[in-house]
Amino acid sequence: MKVKENLFPPYLFAIYLGVLLLMSGIHTGLIVFMDTVRWNGIVQTIIPMVYWGIVAVGLTLFTRQKMKNTYEEPLHKMAEATKKVSEGDFSVYVPAIHAADKLDYLDVMIRDFNKMVEELGSIETLKTDFVSNVSHEMKTPIAIIKNYAQLLQTGQVSGEQRKEYAKGIEDAAERLSSLISNILKLNKLEHERIIPEAETYDVCRQLCESVFLFEDAMEEKGIELEAAMEDSAIIKADASLMELVWNNLLSNAVKFTERGGSIVIRQISDGNHVIVSVSDTGCGIGKEKIKHIFDKFYQGDTSHASEGNGLGLALVKRVLELVDGEIQITSEEGKGSTFTVTLPEAAC
C-alpha cells in the first residue's frame, strides 16, 4: 500500500509561489492600466490596497483551512480518543481521514492506534473473563464443602452419611486444589519463553508410566486399552512438562469414554518426528466445539463439568508451543476422538 509521506508536498509551495507571482503581475498590470486611463490618485491608491487585501485574506484563510483539515481536526479526534482510552473505554474508534487509496502517515497512525486499542480491549476482556471464570470455578466446591460441613454439624448423621459427607468434602477440596495448581502451572508456562530443563529421554517409557497412572480408572469403567508403540523413541524436551500432556490427554480419554469403551495409544517415528496419538471411543466433539477446546475454562461436555475446570487442553497447547510440538484432533460426535501429538525427534 502506498502511503503519502508528506502532508505539505513541495508542489504546494510551488503553487503558492506561482499564485504570488501571478498576483504581483496583475498588480503591475493594474497600475499600468490605471495610469493609462488616468484615474484619479485616490482610486489608484484604493484599488491596489483592496486587491492586496483580498489576496492576503484569501491566502491566510486557505492556509488556515488546510492546516485545520490536515492536522488540527485529526489530532483533536486522536486527543479525545486517547483520553477515553486512558479512562478505560476501549470501544473508541477513530475513522481514517482519507479513503483507503489516498492514505497518508496520519491515517496510518490512526489505523495503528485503533489496532492498539482493540488489542488492549481484548486483553482487558480476557483478564476480566479469567477472574470471573476462576471465581465461578471456586464457588461450586466451596459451596459443597460448606453444605457438607453444615450437615456434619447437625448431629443426626449416621456413620454411613458421615463417610459420604466427608468424601464429598475431600472431592471438593481435591477439585479446588487441582484448579489452583492448574492455574499456577498455566500462569508459569505462559510467562516462560524457553524450555527450562530440556533433556533427552525415551518418550515410550514415559507414555507407559502415564498409562499406568490411569489403569485403575480404566479398569473401574471397564475401558479396554490397546497400545502400539516402538521399543523406544528419543525426544529432547522437558520431561515434567510432557508428562502434563500425556496425563491430560489420557485423563480426557478416560473421562469422556463411556463404560465398556476403548482407548488406543499409538506411537511411531518417521526419522524426524515422534508421533503419538490417543484415540477413544467416547462422546466425541462437534465441529463448533473443537474450535474452543484449547480455550481456558472451556468445557464442551457439560455432563462432565464437575470433573474438571477446562484447563487441561489449554495447558497441553502451551506446553507443546514451548517444546516445538503440534497437536491435531479428529473427532466425530458420538463416535470418538483422536488427539495426535507430533514432536521433533532428538538427533542421535
Ligand SMILES: Nc1ncnc2c1ncn2[C@@H]1O[C@H](COP(=O)(O)OP(=O)(O)OP(=O)(O)O)[C@@H](O)[C@H]1O
Ligand atoms: N477425549 C475427548 N473426548 C470428548 N471430548 C473431549 C475430549 N477431550 C477434551 N474434550 C472436550 O474438550 C473440553 C476441554 O478439555 P480440557 O481437558 O481442557 O478440560 P476438562 O477435561 O473438562 O477439565 P480439566 O482438564 O481441567 O480437568 C472438555 O470439557 C470436553 O468437552
Ligand SMILES: [Mg+2]
Ligand atoms: Mg481435561
